[in-house]
Amino acid sequence: MTTFWDILHLLTATPLVFVAIGGLTWGILGGALPGISASITMALVLPFTYTMDPAQAIALLACVYIGAEYGGSIPAILIRTPGTNSSAATVIDGYELNRQGRAGEALGISLMSGVIGSLFGLAMLILLTEPLSWLALAFTPASYFGLGILGLSVIASMSGGSLIKGLAAAIVGLMIATVGTDPISGVTRFTLDIPDLLSGIDPVLVMVGLFALTELMSQSGSSNTKLLNETIKIKLPSFAMMNRLRRSQAIGCVLGLFEGLTPGGGGSIAAFMSYNEAKRWSKTPELFGKGSEEGVAAPETANNTVASTALIPLLSFGIPSSNSTAVLLGGLLMHGLIPGPRLFEQSAQVIDSIYVGSFIAIIAQIGVGIIILPACIWLVNRPRPYRTGFIFALILSGIFTLNNSLFDLGIALGLGLVGYLMRLTRFPVLPMILGVVLGHMVESSYRRSLVLSGGDHVIFLQDPIGVCLLGIALIFVGFSLRREFRDARKTKLKEASS
């Protein structure tokens, strides 16, 4: 159990303060670059965390996530181009406010709403995660198998309209996870006698390849010449304004909590839902779309809330509910931290660092957000060819840092090509990443369960937690299938009517 003194020590520990503010700064800068999503910003920094203390590394990633969610709103407001997917809803009224010469005000509302959303999300994270983790004590290998399957069931809701493609991508991910040494017998599989493959393919390489490299390849040749106005300064909202925004911020908090807990929810859905609901409950709905402050506050509160609440299913059960949390999961695994209940038993320091680091980052966000705005504007205004060259060099340098291996660079580049082809053929990449990340847990817990039961599959039905988790996974898949059939029917009807 975390004591007051533990928290005080972490709060006053200088490295964690540096880590939190550094992560936040990097997150804001990355999020502000159009096309570089929160997950890519996290994936870029992931290799650097390899040599760090695990607690600080995970705290850093969590702080990057927080920063990126705010950073995405900067180009959304200033050049009508969302820096991250979840700031797409902010474009609607944020850019309108900018056109009315109130960009500084819009940025201030976005910043303060983000802080409120993040604080609420952090409070929920602290309140809900530990009680959920109490289930840990009762976990058996069969429960872990159920947990892995539940994690994989997220695929159903993240398949981008095609469950077949989502499942196929996940299976390819599971196939990648089988490369290396077998977890039970120790024999090598698919290694081609290459020593670099004996310990398998690092999930970090898969994430960097599929997210970051694929994005750079997709942007290659594009010409984005929108420039930011370099004279803009953030204007923090007054108390009276904050009072006026409280309803929309409350809506953002509630929906952000809900979507953060829901696999496949994510910041984008939360932001758009909050925007809609804020409009519905607003006293001035007619202003929405024409420069409403509430139209900026609601989505920004929601997506920042998600940045914290999405960690609840991740830390409690090891279920990544979004791309960003999948990267965080990769970070946990890279440091040998098994996500899920055991994390609280064996690595309480990591959990404390996430909580305290996030708190520091959220509070520091007000100051850093104001100070760093000119740097963000400078960075976004750099000519794209040079920016791309520097990012590419950063990615390749970071990958080499992992194992000082040129072979890793080759794998990441190969996976970049795979990711690009997947994008061309509309295969979702997240299921593949989940397959790579969860593959080991699913296979080893499945086989360990069978070893314990002497090969009898009934063991999976005798474990109450495992049965519950498998049941929830079934419900997720069922709902997703229903939605897919419904969408397909709607499309068919639309085609028939036109």
Next chain:
Amino acid sequence: MNKDVVSGAILIAVSGIYYAWSNQIAESTLSDEVGAAGLPHVLAILLAILGALLIVRALLASAARTASASGSDDDDHNNAGLPRAIGFLLLGALYVFILPFTGYITGVALLIAAVAIYEGAPRNWTVPVAAIGGGLLYWAIFVKLLGVHQPAGTIFQGLLP
């Protein structure tokens, strides 16, 4: 040809290769009932089924809307970026190839310059300045600050720290 049909065929081919490869996994006396090849076999079969389903679905869908041409336009537009994207990736592959010879600073500088020119930067003094600056900046961050051993390179061995 429909992209989904091609994708399905590729999935089936991958599953076949993977299945054949998994048959070569050695048996171990420590092995359990499932065995090291157990999951790979299941995965290969599932992938083949999904590949077949994808083909069937794509053929049924294309048969239902044979008159529509909008989809192919979209596909052509997407495919247009493929050679450019592969070219971009090849610059990365070239960097991996030359890194042991040129060393880190020169390698990164060449990569930044090559990418900048490839992405349309005007060919003037800015390119070498940005490239050399980038190489030195990353060397300072990775080698000096983070203590990561990056390749020194065989060409300039002994000249650079």
